[in-house]
Amino acid sequence: MTDSKQASAFKEQTPLRAKISSLLSNQSVVLLITLVVLGSFFQWGSDGIFLQTGLLGTVLDEWGSYILLAVGQLFVVITGGIDLSVGSTVSLSSVVAGWFVVQQLHKGADITGADALPYVLLIAVICLVVGLLVGLLNAFLINKLKIVPFIATLATMGASNGIAVMISVGMPLQGPNDWALGAPWMIGDFQLPVSTMVVATMVITTIAGLFLHKSRFGLYTYSLGSNPFATRGAGISVEKQIVKVYMLSGGLAGLAGAYSYVRLGAGSNTSGMGMELYAIAAVVIGGASLMGGVGRIVGIALGTLVLFVVQSGLLTMTVVQVSPDLKQVIVAILIAAAVAVQTLQKKNGRK
């Protein structure tokens, strides 16, 4: 009885104002509005070139190279952890794959097109394996040596970077590449803003989202970040979940390494430099909480998009000239703004 009373009381207080405020407390809605505002602003500020296919293609290409990291980071952040090693994993995996194909199989950059496709797939597999291993190492440091995720992944970040430099001797390793994978799709003469690579990352993101929101693996990810004691008390192995989540993050970082290889046609020890910060920024802007238990895949997809719309948009501005060096500052402002908005939403949303 008390339940139905409460339910009706809950319904009564949803006039228009309450509806709007509940809509605004949904991070994805806020991000969509932000995207529309930003898009219109840059379209105006760039004399109408921003929303052209070519530029949108560039934005989505950038999005594709970061979204896998952001997705992996989201799982980790929901458990209440953090993975700083993903950027270095991009570098390391692309370098290891390049080293194997170039220096062991002796295949060079002269192999292109369909001939190169098997090698590209091989590279993707090698990158994935390297990423999974880095993730496994992170989980080992966290589970067995009881090192907090921040420090554990900071250590693997440094180690992966160092190994990438040692293998590559600081030079890009150029190997076979199928450039068509990164080329825009065409419908007749009309150019779409997506390539095979970008679509592949979208598919992976969607699958990851289904697992996060609909499966047991996703449920345990949330419960671990929400209350590790209750999770353990329910008979769930917290250690196993940590292994899975960090291996997922590492594996996706490895695939991002393959993405970067295909973009550049080479593995390089600098290809993932600083990417972990963007991934964390995207996750925070996307509405996840670094305290754990909160975050949705749609939010992260949109959050990553906001990051690159702002960056590319600013560079295309003709009304005012913006220096590319300002990029870092703008990302910083976005993170601060996102966290501030979250805090305000919490204040208003819960009494």
Added chain:
Amino acid sequence: MSREVIYEIKNASKRYGSVVALDGASLKLHAGEVVGLVGDNGAGKSTLVKVLSGAHAPDGGQIFLEGKEVTWESPRQALEAGVETLYQDSGLAPHLTVSQNVFLGREITMKGILGWFGFLNKKKMEHDAHRDLEAVGIAVPASNRAVSQLSGGQRQAVAIGRAVAWAKKVIILDEPTNHLGARQAGEVLNIIRNAKAKGLGVIFISHTLPHVLEVTDRIVVLRLGRIVKDAPTSEFNGDTLIGTITGTIQTIKVEGD
């Protein structure tokens, strides 16, 4: 009491370094019986609970479930054997919904290939959670509501309801009425009576002695890791219970028989 002994611990001891947390404790629990476990801070209640729930292995002693000796390697094993524990500090995952909490660790998956990948049958879990909580006497808040949106009393009701609904043989409740108002505490005591009526053995740990006197059939008093008194609740009143806990009333050590 003529009912069968459902859970028994014999002569259990546990040390943490040089600290003796449990010193030869023996305890019998019958089906359909509520046993109160009381004692001052540091008397060994938490340790005994951890041993009984499978979280810690005792250094010495034996555990019997329905007459058969068991050793718990993990809480999961105890859970699967029908011994459910509600820890004082664990409770629920606030970001998950009521039904997700009720089914945490025992999810219902979809049929076929989706189930193989671990995809969850959300509708069935929401429906069953509602039904199971109602069955143990809980006015259920909407199954799909996040636990963080519930009041403290509702949360505790869900946590206990979850434990009672899943328990097959024994349920151990560590301070379930802590931080609750009088009315909510009364509801929790009612849930305990329901569990008893279901034929479960209930171990009720609490500092709130009036609750212990109200709901239990028997009271076991722990002091400095030893069981100093094990008697029907009718032999106690508020004063004698406090006296036994603090040691101002002399007791003879009860030998496990």
